[in-house]
Amino acid sequence: MNRLENTKIGFLRNNPVLGLSLGLTTALAVTFSMTSAVGIGVLTFVLILAAALLGGLVKMVAPKEALLPVNIILVAFLAKIGELLVLAYAPGLATSVGIFLPLLAVNSIILYATGAFHAEESMGQIFADAVKAGAAYLAALICVSFIRELLGTGGISLQNPLSGNEIFSFSLIPSEFTLSLFTQPAGALLVLALVAALFAAFGKQDVEMGGK
Amino acid sequence: MKNTKSLLVLLITVLLTGGILLFADSQLRPIIDAAGSSEDQAVLETLFAGETAFTPVEFTDETGLIKKVYEAGESGYAYIIENQGFSDVITFALGLDNEGNITGYEIINLNDTPGYGSQVGEDAFKETIVGKTSTDAFATISGSTVSSGAVVEGLNAAKAHYNETMGIVDDGTSVPETPAEPVEQPLTFGSKITLYREVSESKAGVITDTVEEGDLVTYTVEVAGYAKQEGYGDTPNVISITLNKATETIEKVEVLEANDTPNLGTKIEHPDFAAQFEGMSYADQAAEADAISAATVSSESVVNAILAAIEESK
Numbered sequence: 281m282n283r284l285e286n287t288k289i290g291f292l293r294n295n296p297v298l299g300l301s302l303g304l305t306t307a308l309a310v311t312f313s314m315t316s317a318v319g320i321g322v323l324t325f326v327l328i329l330a331a332a333l334l335g336g337l338v339k340m341v342a343p344k345e346a347l348l349p350v351n352i353i354l355v356a357f358l359a360k361i362g363e364l365l366v367l368a369y370a371p372g373l374a375t376s377v378g379i380f381l382p383l384l385a386v387n388s389i390i391l392y393a394t395g396a397f398h399a400e401e402s403m404g405q406i407f408a409d410a411v412k413a414g415a416a417y418l419a420a421l422i423c424v425s426f427i428r429e430l431l432g433t434g435g436i437s438l439q440n441p442l443s444g445n446e447i448f449s450f451s452l453i454p455s456e457f458t459l460s461l462f463t464q465p466a467g468a469l470l471v472l473a474l475v476a477a478l479f480a481a482f483g484k485q486d487v488e489m490g491g492k
Numbered sequence: 493m494k495n496t497k498s499l500l501v502l503l504i505t506v507l508l509t510g511g512i513l514l515f516a517d518s519q520l521r522p523i524i525d526a527a528g529s530s531e532d533q534a535v536l537e538t539l540f541a542g543e544t545a546f547t548p549v550e551f552t553d554e555t556g557l558i559k560k561v562y563e564a565g566e567s568g569y570a571y572i573i574e575n576q577g578f579s580d581v582i583t584f585a586l587g588l589d590n591e592g593n594i595t596g597y598e599i600i601n602l603n604d605t606p607g608y609g610s611q612v613g614e615d616a617f618k619e620t621i622v623g624k625t626s627t628d629a630f631a632t633i634s635g636s637t638v639s640s641g642a643v644v645e646g647l648n649a650a651k652a653h654y655n656e657t658m659g660i661v662d663d664g665t666s667v668p669e670t671p672a673e674p675v676e677q678p679l680t681f682g683s684k685i686t687l688y689r690e691v692s693e694s695k696a697g698v699i700t701d702t703v704e705e706g707d708l709v710t711y712t713v714e715v716a717g718y719a720k721q722e723g724y725g726d727t728p729n730v731i732s733i734t735l736n737k738a739t740e741t742i743e744k745v746e747v748l749e750a751n752d753t754p755n756l757g758t759k760i761e762h763p764d765f766a767a768q769f770e771g772m773s774y775a776d777q778a779a780e781a782d783a784i785s786a787a788t789v790s791s792e793s794v795v796n797a798i799l800a801a802i803e804e805s806k
Contacts, residue, residue, distance in 0.1 A: 346501045353506055357513060365520070368520045
């Protein structure tokens, strides 16, 4: 079996963040609140789709050896465009995630989505993979951020990153019982591990088997 | 040959993406700048009454405390200033009109200790800033030196920038006015003190003055407080107690002098503490008072003084 089969993306098992640790830095950093997690998750999703599209086009003209460097440039380019758009239209999101917005340029999941590692696959296949990866990434971010925000602040307050208007919010845990640890990096690792374990447990029956 | 093609593709990609980025940046930059200022818009509008147009200005600031400078239409300049406070960064906005008068001071971010550092966000402190000019000095608040010091540092940075821009000479001779008074903290009461109880001779009150007006008798009592009991000082606390002999109630208690630990024992001077005795019946053998938490001994000394007065009146 091909060693690269290990990178087959699944939703529960081999979830890009929770199983394969792709784009982990961003996932840890932005999940302190659901608003920023959803914002960055959606942005990453869009970037992944764009990367898959551009990656597929590049593959038609570029020789195999040039794929990786060209795709790295494409990812940086897309991330920069994404950063500019967020700065212009969702400044609140840009302030809350800070440095992790430009750091999308080195997000491995976007590079993965360009198909640089699957030179033999057709464009359609790459695109389908990218959609799955993006959706799985977004889902993982939402799960982790939901738990972190709930435990860390006692409730959830989801805002529209574009307008800053509240979409919904509720408060469940009285403020005396919240653990601010969960809004901090240490809490991020704990919750991520927990969610990863849950996903792995539920993912046992997943037909999408990666690896050996 | 293959290598040449790879390089060519790479080169074309770099040029193409770079070009698109340059174009996108030039198109989006005005929107980004506007978005940045709209974030501050609400607070900026409170600095200048009726002013809505704020344009970001390029500036240099050696202290690094000034984050943004805005030209507020024709009205003056607005500053967004950030400095490390006691537990978190303090961010505030400052408005200066064209004559150098401070038109507004608004806190944007403040997470310092409630009751202490938080005072820099309260009206009492705000009033010491608004209305001053760019050559005035500012006082810190005692009890919240770090937080107010951080704010004053930021104010000075803004003043320096403003004076340089407007060509105003600050000779540095201005002295700060009397420091803003610390805001009186609400008292927290701890244990109960019963009025009638054994009091050793060294702790008992000594009547130094008696004034009778009909049923009302006012005693001035000297009583050993925490400082005297523990040998830290020789000066007793002085309490004035007015009793109503006819109804056997305490009419009024006033702490004339509190010589115990500043900010702890001296809390007995707080009007809320003395107020609890007013109207208390001393005919009731189980009468009791609330001690101020962390100032139990000093509170007891007041009760001892009252007891001495009651015994004297019988």
